[in-house]
Amino acid sequence: MPIFAAPVRDIQFVLHDLLDISRQDVPGYSDLEAEFTEAVLEAAGKLASEIIAPLNAVGDRQGCHLENGVVRTPEGFKDAFEQMREGGWTALDCDPDFGGQGMPYIMSLATNEMFVAANMAFNMYQGLTHGAYSAIHVHGSAEQKATYLPKLVNCEWTGTMNLTEPHAGTDLGMLRTKAEPQDDGSYLITGQKIFISAGDHDLAENIIHLVLAKAPGGGEGTKGISLFIVPKFLVNADGSLGERNGVSVGNIEEKMGIHGNSTCVMNYDGAKGWLLGDLHKGMRAMFTMMNEARIGVGLQGYAVAEAAYQNAVAYARDRVQGRAVTGAENPTGPADPLIVHPDIRRNLMEQKSFVEGARALAAWSAYLVDRSHRLDDAAAEGLVSLLTPVVKGFLTDMGFASTVQAQQVYGGHGYIEEHGMSQFVRDARITMIYEGANGVQALDLVGRKLAAEGGKPMMAFFEEIKQTIKQHEDDADLKASFLDPLKAASKDLQAAVMFFMEQGMKNPNAALAGSYDFMHLFGHVALGLMWTRMAAAARKALADGTSDREYYESKIATGRFYMTRQLPLTAAHLGRVRTGADPVMALAEDQF
Amino acid sequence: MPIFAAPVRDIQFVLHDLLDISRQDVPGYSDLEAEFTEAVLEAAGKLASEIIAPLNAVGDRQGCHLENGVVRTPEGFKDAFEQMREGGWTALDCDPDFGGQGMPYIMSLATNEMFVAANMAFNMYQGLTHGAYSAIHVHGSAEQKATYLPKLVNCEWTGTMNLTEPHAGTDLGMLRTKAEPQDDGSYLITGQKIFISAGDHDLAENIIHLVLAKAPGGGEGTKGISLFIVPKFLVNADGSLGERNGVSVGNIEEKMGIHGNSTCVMNYDGAKGWLLGDLHKGMRAMFTMMNEARIGVGLQGYAVAEAAYQNAVAYARDRVQGRAVTGAENPTGPADPLIVHPDIRRNLMEQKSFVEGARALAAWSAYLVDRSHRLDDAAAEGLVSLLTPVVKGFLTDMGFASTVQAQQVYGGHGYIEEHGMSQFVRDARITMIYEGANGVQALDLVGRKLAAEGGKPMMAFFEEIKQTIKQHEDDADLKASFLDPLKAASKDLQAAVMFFMEQGMKNPNAALAGSYDFMHLFGHVALGLMWTRMAAAARKALADGTSDREYYESKIATGRFYMTRQLPLTAAHLGRVRTGADPVMALAEDQF
Known part of the structure; x- marks a missing residue:
């Protein structure tokens, strides 16, 4: 059975080292001190790893069944759902007027990551309920709120x-x-x-x-x-x-x-x-649920990838096969563990650098949602609205690819259902499709979000990059490994935006033919920005004399991997964007 | 149920327009006139599409069952296997001394593509038999051959x-x-x-x-x-x-x-x-089967992708959803077909340009195998030995990705099992794993094949590119769209080889950390070479006044898509290769 350990340390890093949430001016954030959030995350992590995760394979094997017009869920789901409800986890960021705990959305995101990683199919029951809660909370009459919200908040309904x-x-x-x-x-x-x-x-x-x-x-x-x-x-x-x-x-x-x-x-x-x-x-009301739901699906993308990654690492450490090319590292054993092989390292580093970058991007997005809701910050709302299709589309594409990589580490053992690696891949696949297929996300990004408010949110994103670079430009180490690559990638993104501006009006097909590559280009730049900020945060912790040097050094090394090997893909995506509509639209329909 | 139409026209194009097989000096090839191969392909295609393909979903749903120590295959498999046997399809390229038809390997590859596309799981029964046949044919004693080969040739055993x-x-x-x-x-x-x-x-x-x-x-x-x-x-x-x-x-x-x-x-x-x-x-004897088996798995990669692509195209034509951004194309209907949307086009073009390029590469490899076996051509053997890990690793990675793209065209309908798109993805996934996981192919390529015979096969591959460019350099149209991109990509490949030569000895991890990217870099160049040759062949047909202009023009347009949008990925892969071992090996084992 697959393992799952709650990544509390990594989530804490994002909340506090990266976002420093307890010192942000968002109402409710001052309560989110590191000790408090750690206690919350530990409790959620315990439920996720001990109760919910063991039901993941059960759910996959048993599935749901229609019996006399009623659906039966897999064994154990009802008990676990009860525990989730009783622990108050479904009510975390809901309105206290209706029985919620009133925490910021970012805490809901952080705990949900673990529930999803433990068992995505199971967590959807409460995830969709939260969507219905939000729609009624925003659009419902007083009577509707009174009737439905208390029951939806605690998932009684x-x-x-x-x-x-x-x-x-x-x-x-x-x-x-x-x-x-x-x-x-x-x-x-x-x-x-x-x-x-x-x-x-x-x-x-x-x-x-x-x-x-x-x-x-x-x-x-x-x-x-x-x-x-x-x-x-x-x-x-x-x-x-x-x-x-x-x-x-x-x-x-x-x-x-x-x-x-x-x-x-x-x-x-x-x-x-x-x-x-x-x-x-109705469409407007539905879209209230949609943005939140899309960030939630982006979260599914990297959460399932996190679970798959943990198993891939465990297997790579445990399974001995072949010898390190530089000489045996386990000379008394029959062979070396897989993790000594450079190509296995490459595979694991791609997973790790994606998952951690994605977590940061999702958390930053949640922070912007909180700013927008709790401070009526229109700039934050504009920015998160721009980021939403990237979070949904890019994180699920990459999350799925990451589960495929994790499965690959297992070789043939990954293809049989026994070890659960196939399930991660099969589960993750839906995230690229539902809540708007990723091609639709790309269309939303290029066709609507890019030009929204006269391009203000897009400018705000570039400004975030500029400020980050400016803030650290005196740090020579950071400059070479992070700031310079980020600047280069950001230029690729700007060039793509320019191309769309020049082409968009006279030849909309040229913009749309490049929309998917643009979404990935944007996604890489966003993760590059996150890794730059995480590396800066880690360097700060090291400078401050942290006792956990190894942890912070691993963050910088992982970030460097991303900046060196993944981020430069922006050039390839830009190149494709610039080829415009002709190569894509050249064939007549009957020539396919 | 998914459709499958035998791609006889496209296979004929590769055999005759591209490879001009009946005029090659390989013994047996002179029999392979276009009329003859067309008749063979039509007959195989009929069996594949009418008998074998309809059992694909059946096999997926029913699976195999162990009953009292004996395995029962899905309904209909036994009858279909009987028809395959009776049609002589299992014996196509086997030794006439043991009941085979003695055709060149390239014909076995061409017919197998259709059987695999129709039903990969089913075709494995005869595919593995052919592997056993080959091993006994090469290594067996006269008695062993007499005992086993006639029965294996016709799949009685x-x-x-x-x-x-x-x-x-x-x-x-x-x-x-x-x-x-x-x-x-x-x-x-x-x-x-x-x-x-x-x-x-x-x-x-x-x-x-x-x-x-x-x-x-x-x-x-x-x-x-x-x-x-x-x-x-x-x-x-x-x-x-x-x-x-x-x-x-x-x-x-x-x-x-x-x-x-x-x-x-x-x-x-x-x-x-x-x-x-x-x-x-035993290892040597096993490797006799292995090279052939690996090309066979590469074939599975693009054959399943071909089947998935056909369904994606059909769905994109049939399903109406949304309106073309440039104005309604189906104004009397409730919406336009998916195929009007640029991002759907991009998706389909990626699939199409991959499948057709891959088919050419596999056929060229089969031609080299035939040269090596029938002419004792050591240079051909060296070259195909170099290409084998690329055919296996690159074509299965891309083939799997291609089935995922095809599934994506269906949106939610692709995720449910009803339409069969999920099966293509789930089936294709194994091709990246068995017969040596793709990481092992990359290791074989960089660690063994690249330096084999003092680098002679690698030089021969570059020479193939050089000759192709030289042969067509006066064709201005071909130069801009095909020769120049091929030259640029080939330079990236050369630069990667240089990097390995410089690093390989003193830092083997640096070469191996880049092995996977090198395999993809090589794969793109190989497909770029194939597309250049296919475009040249299509231009020749057009110049010769073919009556089927639309077909040949579609080849050139599809090739141009590949050269313009896919081939330039070589630069990204080279960039990664050059980052060497450091980013990949930076973490200690316990930092993962």
Whole structure:
């Protein structure tokens, strides 16, 4: 069975050495002293590693089953979910008015990383609930909040997002689910939704479906869409559960991975629903959940990669095969451990430098979310809005690739299901697809975010880089290994932006043909910025006389690997961006 | 269910436009006129697409099962195997003295591509048999040949390769299976082998296991290893089957993919075996099978990618979602087909340009194998020996990535098992692992092949590039789009070789830290060379007034995509190679 050890030390490094959160001016952050966050992370890590992680393989093997119209989750999920609920982990960053603990979002992100790494499929039940909570918290009426939020906060009830229909995925304008207004102010919802994660299960008393549907009078396309609350069981005036609503599970999908999460076809047959937010403004309401959900998916990308990496390291230390080219390192044994071989090192360093860089980027994004929510900081909101498709698209592409690398360390033992390495790969694969396939993230980045607010957020990102370089320019060591490569990569990013500005208007295909490479170019620069800041933080700790020199030195060495070997890929991506539309669009449709 | 159409036109292009095989001086090639090979390919393609491909999903779903010590293959496999046997497809390039058809290897490769694309797990039963055939054909005694070859040629009996043991994969020197010599000249084989593909099944009367084991007196490590023939049923003097040998299936592995092929734990309990080839020279005998097997795995890499690509194209044409950014292309429909979107085009072009380039490289390798076998051409043998780890490592890495891209086109529909896109990814994943994990291919390339014969094969490869450039340097169009990029990429490859030469002796870790990037750098240059030659061939056809202009123009456009967007990655790989050992080896083992 795969191992999982909570990476508390590494998360603490990001929260305190890198972001110095307890000294930031964000309301609520002053409580986040290192001792406090360590205690929280240790407790979450214990639950993750001892209770949730052992169920990961169980969930994969057993999957979810539809029995008489109700979904049964794998053995042990119900107990573990109960423990998660009781520990207050689902309520961490929720509004205290509705039973939440009111912590900043960054703490939710930090603890969730461990829950996801331990068991991604399991954690989706509460993750989606949090999305529903957010949507109702922002858009709900006072009555709706009172009815649903306390139950969603502690996951007594769970939530879902119902967007996709068989013929309408990315293009929601085509959806057909109908909402017919009733005299009592409710709607009758009719239609079929597919790919509904946690659509049904036996972990909670009730399930609150948020459903996109078309109510009369809204016009064509996405303009006509509204968002509705459709509970599995209707809720009586006193909060008790009433009769079963007209929503049922049509089927559970057989998937490549995340078998522990039920992905359902949901049939709405005149189910009773209530409008959430404004009529015909459903897309806006849905996007409230979407940005948070997309950062959450980016987190899944590197969290699963972290778990896979830990196992790859353990195997590389344990498995003896061949001899070091420079002479036996385990001369009394039959062979040397895999970890002596340079190509295994390369593989592990690629994983490690990605996971740690990704964690920093996600945490920085969460910090910006907190600034935006708790300080109404519009600049932070703009910046995180720009970063969101990069966090989602780049971190999941790289996270998946990283699990494949981890699996590769195991050789044939990685391909059989026994060791769990295949599961990491199969689970991670979905992160590139759901919450907007990564091609759509690239389109969002280049087509919308780049030009948003006249390019202000993009300028703000370049300014972050400039300030970081300026702040450390007197540090000669940092300059050669970090600042100079960051500057070069940043220039590549600027050149790509320039190319889009020049081409974008007259030839939109030229910009979109390069959108995917641009997303990766941006992602590398973002991770390069994070590694520069982490290296600076580590150098500070060393200068301050830390007792843990080896740890901080390993950070710098890992960062140097990223800056030296990974970051220069920006040049290749820029080169591709500049080739424009012609190579990509040259063929006629029938020439494929 | 996924579609599969036999790519006869594209294979014909490679055989005749690119390689002009019927005019090469290789014995047997003059028979390979275009009409003849087309007829062969059409017949193989019909079997592949109509009989074998429909069993691909069946095999994945049903898998293989161990019942009372015997493995049952999925429904329909036995009938299809019978048809393959009866059609003579297993005997295509086998020795006519033993019932083979005596065609060149290149025809076996060309037909196998379609069988693999149709159903990789199914085709492994005959693929491994061919490996056993080759080993016995080269190393067997006259008696052994007479006993086994006729049955292996037509797959009445099948074969296996038994190398791996639980503690010994790459490092075969550690294997423990013992061979005890008996008075009658036979040996008793005792030990456990794992990951034995097609280790048992119900498709053939008998299974001929080729088993690596240690016989007394051979010394330590790989020096003590010999190769043995161990039939499942002993063979009587008259060729009839005798009693069951002491070999049994311990277990079938649960794997990520290739469920239709039985991957067995094989237990040898004093099984009767006969030495194949020289005593204590088992590794050499095994390597006879290995080079051919590795090219075969490289073929699997792009063949599965071809199948996945075909489905991605079909889906991209069929699925309507969103509108083209330059204006609706399907104005009367609810949305435009996916294929109008530039990022979908990019995705499809990456797949297409890889698959077609890979097919050319594999065919060229097969041509070199034929030269080496049929003409005793030592230069060809040296060159293909150099290319083999690239064909295996690069084509399977890229092939897997290509199936992931194809799956991505389907969005959420790619993640559910229903459409078969997940299976392509799960099946393709093994190709990066078996027959020597790709890290081992990179090690073989840099550690052995590069310096083999004093670097003669590497020089010969550069000479191939030089000649190609020289031959077409007056063609201005070809020069800008193909020759110049090829020259630049080739310089990157030369620079990497130089780096290894300078570093290799004094710091072997520096060469090995860059081995994986070198393998990819080499792979891109090799595909760049193939695309240059294909473009030149297409230009010739156009100049000759072909009636199929659109086809040849699409070749040039696809090649241009590769040269413009993919080939320049050589610079990034060279950059990494040059960073040497330091970034990779910086951490102590306990810092991971």
